[in-house]
Amino acid sequence: MEKFTILTGQIAYLKLSNIDTDMIIPKQYLKTIKRTGLGKYLFAEMRYDRNEEIIEDFILNQQPDTKILIAGENFGCGSSREHAPWALLDFGIKAVIAPSFADIFYNNCFKNGILPIKLSQDDIQTLIHYSDLTINLEEQTVKANKHTFYFALDEHRKTVLLNGLDDIEKVLEYKSNISAFEKKHFEKFPWLIGSKS
Amino acid sequence: MTKTLYDKIWDDHVVHSFDDGTFLFYIDRHMVHEVTSPQAFEGLELGRRKLHRPSSILATVDHNVPTLHRDKGIDDPESKIQVETLDENCQKNFLKYFGIKDKRQGIVHIIGPEQGFTLPGITMVCGDSHTSTHGAFGSLAFGIGTSEIEQVFATQTLIMKKSKNMRIWVDGILAPGVTSKDLILYIIARIGIAGGTGHVIEFAGSAIRHLTMEARMSICNMSIEAGARAGLIAPDETTFNYLHGRPMTPSGTLWDQAKAYWKTLYSDNASYFDEEIKLHAENIIPYVTWGTNPEMGGPITDRVPDPESILDLDGKPDFVKQASVARALDYMGLKPGTPLEGIKIDQVFIGSCTNSRIEDLRAAASIVKGHKVATSVKRALVVPGSGLVKEAAEQEGLDQIFKEAGFEWREPGCSMCLAMNADRLEPGEHCATTSNRNFEGRQGRGGRSHLMSPIMAAAAAITGHIIDVRKVM
Numbered sequence: 001m002e003k004f005t006i007l008t009g010q011i012a013y014l015k016l017s018n019i020d021t022d023m024i025i026p027k028q029y030l031k032t033i034k035r036t037g038l039g040k041y042l043f044a045e046m047r048y049d050r051n052e053e054i055i056e057d058f059i060l061n062q063q064p065d066t067k068i069l070i071a072g073e074n075f076g077c078g079s080s081r082e083h084a085p086w087a088l089l090d091f092g093i094k095a096v097i098a099p100s101f102a103d104i105f106y107n108n109c110f111k112n113g114i115l116p117i118k119l120s121q122d123d124i125q126t127l128i129h130y131s132d133l134t135i136n137l138e139e140q141t142v143k144a145n146k147h148t149f150y151f152a153l154d155e156h157r158k159t160v161l162l163n164g165l166d167d168i169e170k171v172l173e174y175k176s177n178i179s180a181f182e183k184k185h186f187e188k189f190p191w192l193i194g195s196k197s
Numbered sequence: 198m199t200k201t202l203y204d205k206i207w208d209d210h211v212v213h214s215f216d217d218g219t220f221l222f223y224i225d226r227h228m229v230h231e232v233t234s235p236q237a238f239e240g241l242e243l244g245r246r247k248l249h250r251p252s253s254i255l256a257t258v259d260h261n262v263p264t265l266h267r268d269k270g271i272d273d274p275e276s277k278i279q280v281e282t283l284d285e286n287c288q289k290n291f292l293k294y295f296g297i298k299d300k301r302q303g304i305v306h307i308i309g310p311e312q313g314f315t316l317p318g319i320t321m322v323c324g325d326s327h328t329s330t331h332g333a334f335g336s337l338a339f340g341i342g343t344s345e346i347e348q349v350f351a352t353q354t355l356i357m358k359k360s361k362n363m364r365i366w367v368d369g370i371l372a373p374g375v376t377s378k379d380l381i382l383y384i385i386a387r388i389g390i391a392g393g394t395g396h397v398i399e400f401a402g403s404a405i406r407h408l409t410m411e412a413r414m415s416i417c418n419m420s421i422e423a424g425a426r427a428g429l430i431a432p433d434e435t436t437f438n439y440l441h442g443r444p445m446t447p448s449g450t451l452w453d454q455a456k457a458y459w460k461t462l463y464s465d466n467a468s469y470f471d472e473e474i475k476l477h478a479e480n481i482i483p484y485v486t487w488g489t490n491p492e493m494g495g496p497i498t499d500r501v502p503d504p505e506s507i508l509d510l511d512g513k514p515d516f517v518k519q520a521s522v523a524r525a526l527d528y529m530g531l532k533p534g535t536p537l538e539g540i541k542i543d544q545v546f547i548g549s550c551t552n553s554r555i556e557d558l559r560a561a562a563s564i565v566k567g568h569k570v571a572t573s574v575k576r577a578l579v580v581p582g583s584g585l586v587k588e589a590a591e592q593e594g595l596d597q598i599f600k601e602a603g604f605e606w607r608e609p610g611c612s613m614c615l616a617m618n619a620d621r622l623e624p625g626e627h628c629a630t631t632s633n634r635n636f637e638g639r640q641g642r643g644g645r646s647h648l649m650s651p652i653m654a655a656a657a658a659i660t661g662h663i664i665d666v667r668k669v670m
Contacts, residue, residue, distance in 0.1 A: 015520070016520075016521070016524070017517050017518075017521055018390060018391075018490050018521065020490070020634075020636045022615075022634070022636045022637070022638060022639050023636065023637060023638070026638055026642075027615050027616060027617045027639075028617070030232050030260075030617065031232075031261065031273070031275035031276055031278075031279055031617070032275070033235035033236065033239070033278060033279060033282050034236065035236050035343075045637070045638050045642060050624070050642065050643075072517060073391065073517075074390065074391040074394070074424070077390060077391065077424065077490075078326065078634060078636060079325075079326050079615075079634075080233065080324060080325055080326040080340035080341060080342055081232075081233065081342075082233070082236075082324075082342035082343040082344060085342075100391060100394065102391070102394065102424060103394055103395065103424070103426050104326060104340055104341070104342060104426060107341075107342065107345070108342035108344065108345075111342060111344035111345070112344070121517075154217070154218070154219070154358070155217040155218070156215065156217045156218070156219045156356065159217075167344075167348055167356055168244070168246070168347065168348050168351050168352060170356075171221065171348065171351075171352045171354055171356065172351070172352060174212070174213055174221055174354075175352075177212055177213050177221065178212055178221075178223075178249075178352065178353065178354060181212040181213075181223060182223075182353075185209075185223065188209075189318070189455075189458070190451060190454065191316075191447035191451040191452075191454065191455045192225055192316075192319065
């Protein structure tokens with residue numbers, strides 16, 4: 001996974017709350033067996049009309065170089081599809097700023113080097129007046145001209161993004177802990193050893 | 198120290214606590230389907246890693262499978278590749294797998310409980326947000342993304358932070374004509390689609406105790422629609438009776454041992470909940486959604502709201518919500534003040550992991566029996582949740598009741614809940630649906646979904662419009 005340190009780039013503001021993962025990547029694009037190539041289908045039903053023609057006034061069609069998406073509360077609700085962060089990343093969006101996120105989407109972002117940032121509605125209303133922002137993960141700041149906003153983030157998640165870590169790698173270092181746990185676990189719950197078929 | 202049900206299951210699955218406040222958390226069982234798993238199997242191979250515990254996995258195909266003409270195979274080349282990829286991955290890894298020709302095939306969240314794969318006290322994951330369904334058994338079950346599927350494949354663990362505890366206590370008993378689907382739609386409208394974010398919701402109280410396992414599953418299934426990754430209901434005799442004798446449930450002395458442990462799975466008296474909500478079952482009547490997310494609904498006697506009348510908690514206009522509702526009404530083609538009862542229906546869908554179990558089909562058939570689908574309804578579908586549900590329904594003659602009324606009787610799968618296969622709405626069509634999401638485009642681009650219970654959908658089918666089912670019972 002690519003490291004996330006400092007990101008400077010163009011913003012796009014979607015003034016909508018509860019943007020769900022069906023909206024981010026509609027189901028007809030979930031038939032792929034790959035993680036790549038989904039960028040052109042990001043927000044497909046907002047970007048293309050029923051004849052697959054480009055809808056010119058949709059912001060991501062106007063700004064194909066967008067790197068930071070800003071949206072309303074509860075971003076990413078609905079389905080667990082990781083195709084949502086895959087599509088954002090493939091489009092070139094590496095950070096999403098919103099007042100709140102749905103749990104599964106939030107989690108999925110960190111597995112793909114995308115930084116979801118929680119900022120208040122007031123902070124967001126200031127930020128959207130700028131076309132470019134700079135996000136510094138180490139400092140946990142979002143900067144626009146003379147404004148600086150701080151955001152909170154779990155230590156674990158920060159480390160993962162800063163170093164581009166793979167959780168599996170980290171967990172495999174605890175293999176012996178897992179084996180010891182399993183021994184104890186299956187002694188206590190013997191009916192869970194294997195499952196009958 | 199007193200513990201909640203969630204605390205108890207959590208504590209039994211912590212492998213290691215890291216210094217940064219996260220935990221290495223053990224996963225007992227894993228359900229796998231064709232849409233979210235191929236990249237995880239591929240990642241495992243690329244990393245030259247092995248499945249840690251193949252016996253923890255049960256796989257099936259559901260999202261992409263056709264519900265018609267199974268014998269002819271899958272037309273859509275992409276869907277076909279996805280299904281074949283799961284076939285191969287299961288074969289290569291010797292996984293327990295119900296393929297498209299297996300009569301046990303069905304929606305993951307139907308077949309787990311049906312087989313007794315879902316058990317109280319276990320942790321369970323699946324690359325699907327409706328994994329919360331299994332919480333009805335007192336199993337801590339939640340949806341994960343593909344990267345986490347790969348992690349569970351390789352390590353049987355996840356790195357997690359503990360969620361907060363929320364309890365929704367429902368006193369009383371649901372009235373006739375009011376189902377657990379109405380209850381959960383009521384709860385979502387009340388706490389909002391993000392009301393449970395960061396929480397595990399335990400559902401308790403006499404109204405829950407009186408529900409069957411099928412009805413409890415519909416509630417936990419839609420916990421995610423209130424933002425909670427997991428819902429929980431403490432196991433009781435209803436749970437044990439449902440599980441006893443199922444193909445994968447323990448038997449003999451193991452059953453006795455398991456049951457003794459399962460009986461300890463409840464929230465202790467005076468245990469701490471970060472949030473607690475009390476409701477009364479008598480206040481709930483049939484519910485239906487009018488908007489584009491599950492909180493945008495109301496009792497059947499309601500009218501479509503006026504966006505301009507929506508205020509925040511301080512009584513001031515809530516401009517963000519007003520904009521969302523205005524957009525939703527525009528999408529749904531509904532005017533403020535329109536009564537919910539009377540909205541015309543073009544299609545009916547009885548199915549999905551929320552409501553496609555035998556009890557749902559029986560309830561819907563009891564309304565349909567002796568009636569015809571209204572001529573204005575273009576299509577009415579019944580899609581059983583699994584091959585075994587279908588078989589049981591056919592043995593009881595439910596298929597005949599539906600077919601005689603003019604319903605189509607299909608093969609099991611997710612079908613028009615998310616419309617990945619050929620079953621979908623046309624632009625502008627209104628659908629009475631027993632599924633769980635009414636998002637824009639969810640059931641087909643431009644399609645307009647109204648979430649409701651199976652009996653409400655059945656009543657809509659025979660009258661051609663949304664109607665209070667209690668009038669046709």
